[in-house]
Amino acid sequence: MDTKAIPILDINNLKMHYINKYQTVRAIEDVSFYIGEGETFGLVGESGCGKSATCRAIAGLLPDNGRILSGSIKYRERELVGLKEREMITVRGSGIGMVFQEPMTALNPVLTIETQLVETMRGQGLGKRQMRDRAIELLQLVDISEPESRLKQHIHQFSGGMRQRVMIAIALAAKPEVLLADEPTTALDVTIQQQIITLLNRLKKELGMSIVLVTHDLGVVRMMCDRVAVMYAGYIVETATTDTLLKNPRHPYTLGLINSLPREHDRREKLEPIPGAPPDQTGQIKGCPFAPRCFKAGEICFAELPAMQESEPGHFLRCHYSV
Numbered sequence: 001m002d003t004k005a006i007p008i009l010d011i012n013n014l015k016m017h018y019i020n021k022y023q024t025v026r027a028i029e030d031v032s033f034y035i036g037e038g039e040t041f042g043l044v045g046e047s048g049c050g051k052s053a054t055c056r057a058i059a060g061l062l063p064d065n066g067r068i069l070s071g072s073i074k075y076r077e078r079e080l081v082g083l084k085e086r087e088m089i090t091v092r093g094s095g096i097g098m099v100f101q102e103p104m105t106a107l108n109p110v111l112t113i114e115t116q117l118v119e120t121m122r123g124q125g126l127g128k129r130q131m132r133d134r135a136i137e138l139l140q141l142v143d144i145s146e147p148e149s150r151l152k153q154h155i156h157q158f159s160g161g162m163r164q165r166v167m168i169a170i171a172l173a174a175k176p177e178v179l180l181a182d183e184p185t186t187a188l189d190v191t192i193q194q195q196i197i198t199l200l201n202r203l204k205k206e207l208g209m210s211i212v213l214v215t216h217d218l219g220v221v222r223m224m225c226d227r228v229a230v231m232y233a234g235y236i237v238e239t240a241t242t243d244t245l246l247k248n249p250r251h252p253y254t255l256g257l258i259n260s261l262p263r264e265h266d267r268r269e270k271l272e273p274i275p276g277a278p279p280d281q282t283g284q285i286k287g288c289p290f291a292p293r294c295f296k297a298g299e300i301c302f303a304e305l306p307a308m309q310e311s312e313p314g315h316f317l318r319c320h321y322s323v
Helices: 051-059 113-119 128-141 160-172 190-207 218-224 242-247 252-259
Strands: 007-019 024-036 040-044 066-075 096-099 178-182 210-215 227-232 235-241 308-312 315-318
Touching: 007 051, 007 210, 024 051, 024 210, 040 051, 040 218, 051 066, 051 096, 051 178, 051 210, 096 160, 113 128, 113 160, 128 160, 160 178, 160 190, 178 190, 190 210, 190 218, 210 218, 218 242, 227 242, 227 252, 235 242, 235 252
Parallel strands: 024 235, 040 210, 040 227, 096 178, 178 210
Antiparallel strands: 007 024, 007 066, 227 235, 235 315, 308 315
16 A cells, blocks of 8 residues: 555644753754555654654644644645644544553543543533443443443552553544554553553554554554654654665664664573663753764764664665665
8 A cells, every 4th residue: 555645644844842941952853754544554662762752742742831833744735733732632532542651640630530531522512421321331442341330439549451451542542543542552561551452453444543642662553553653862763664664774774773682592591781871851952863873984974963864765865874
């Protein structure tokens, strides 16, 4: 399928900073990607690289100090940058839903599960009984047993995996076409991670959704994503199909991420961590932000930011000296 021919979500040259009177954090510097109908697109990178900030910008859920300085976010060819909140509400939920990173902070501990599910359905023209029936249906959809009794419970009565399922149910309440899943498997054990991955894949197929999956786990990317973008210090540095990127990484940072993973065939082999640390994004970065940590960096890397270029069909790269 030529996903670029029919993008449901199209982001171009997005730049977003967190600004207050003390400092500016350059959270997103130049982000461009698109999502096709029924596609799962992965955003991968270290903590703080801008993955979650990108999702919040798309959903119009930035904090007060978040400023989109330039770029475009289009949902079904409708420009979302600059929309007033009352206009954005018509897109958020039914168009774009979001699963937040940490259920224990995203969900309200003093409200019942039913109250939190029903809250997302207001404005859909449903009566009280219809909203309760819909809430039961949603819990069944995400494989929570005994949904009628679970509605009256609070979040502290749920396990980590069940809390994540509740978050997914809330995100699906308005039947979104695009689901932004921000680290949906973080802090879960391996068995529960697999259950959440299986659940998201099933829901995508049953509901015909497109998914933007934010993660730092390349194993999850391999199991879920059609295409993937690697982020570093607010920039997308490489984009390709999942199979191509994992088998033929071209950016030194992508190669570093893959090499830092444990090898299944030899557990005695030493890990290869990426040296150094990500740059301070409160300061102005000259040249390529990965240059101080890159084994291939040359003089030009410290002086000039590389442009995003297509190295082969569908494989885009931001690097002066690719692998």
